[in-house]
């Protein structure tokens with residue numbers, strides 16, 4: 001293994017490519033990465049273990065998930081069992097992260113690497129690479145060749161930033177044409193990040209289904225540079241693969257609920273759960289949202305009451321799949337009351353497959369609720385004084401536009 005690590009260090013130093021795109025303030029204004037994934041020249045001609053002439057193909061990504069001010073998840077997939085590492089740096093690519101789980105470098109077709117220790121509001125270049133693992137023998141495993149992506153770049157979140165723009169899509173429900181069309185729309189005006197508020201699948205079946213019907217078209221659309229902040233929908237609770245989706249879609253915390261700060265925004269991503277009670281016959285006793293939602297409610301209380309950013313950020317925005325959040329068999333009141341007390345400014349949801357703007361007061365809510373439809377993009381331009389919301393349909397036609405002014409908190 002020592003030999004393996006040294007080989008990689010040498011390879012990383014030798015593979016630094018000249019990169020023209022450095023220091024762009026906004027992710028969307030950066031040019032897309034140039035080139036395609038490529039096999040790197042034989043990096044271990046004299047390796048003492050057997051090396052086959054087999055190079056993995058990158059079949060998804062890289063996709064940036066759950067961006068924060070100091071960290072980000074980089075995820076990609078390969079067609080065959082491989083390892084994975086990320087090389088990155090500010091200005092030039094000079095660091096690398098080789099992941100490990102319990103001391104072993106993960107080998108498989110999905111690769112998920114967390115870059116940590118980044119600085120807020122900085123632009124980093126990065127590349128992913130995977131080397132084929134042909135046979136995981138106890139000694140002298142058989143290896144193959146390495147595939148390496150082109151260089152991409154991203155900008156970390158920064159709570160000190162004056163403004164930020166983001167886009168929201170929802171309920172894509174395995175419609176690849178829909179995802180590609182919405183991503184094209186998003187690219188017409190650059191954004192710092194994209195939120196998907198759930199129901200990416202009809203129900204979970206397999207890794208290939210998740211890749212083909214969601215991850216790949218999203219990753220292709222986001223071009224390795226715009227991060228995805230994912231929110232779980234009720235359909236992600238269903239199917240034989242539902243219990244595995246976290247390996248691909250969890251936030252860095254290993255949960256589906258999390259908070260992030262970017263510019264004037266304090267963002268609270270909630271998991272609104274199933275839309276039917278645990279005792280509903282179709283689940284045959286295999287859901288326990290009751291305890292899960294208790295845990296989430298305790299977390300929500302803590303983040304909405306104790307976190308100073310709720311009071312100091314110009315705007316707090318909640319993202320959740322179902323605007324009728326709360327207890328699965330109890331109603332939304334305590335959750336909405338908590339949000340009212342925290343002076344939440346906006347709740348962005350999906351689930352209904354049609355647009356609705358629920359103004360303050362309609363459901364006991366002191367904040368606006370935006371229910372985004374299935375073939376729509378919500379674009380939000382946030383400054384320290386206002387949230388400017390525009391909702392367009394798949395053809396780019398404006399459906400609604402409104403502004404939310406900053407409250408005295």
Ligand SMILES: [Fe+2]
Pocket residue numbers: 199233234235321350351352
């Ligand atoms: Fe839904």
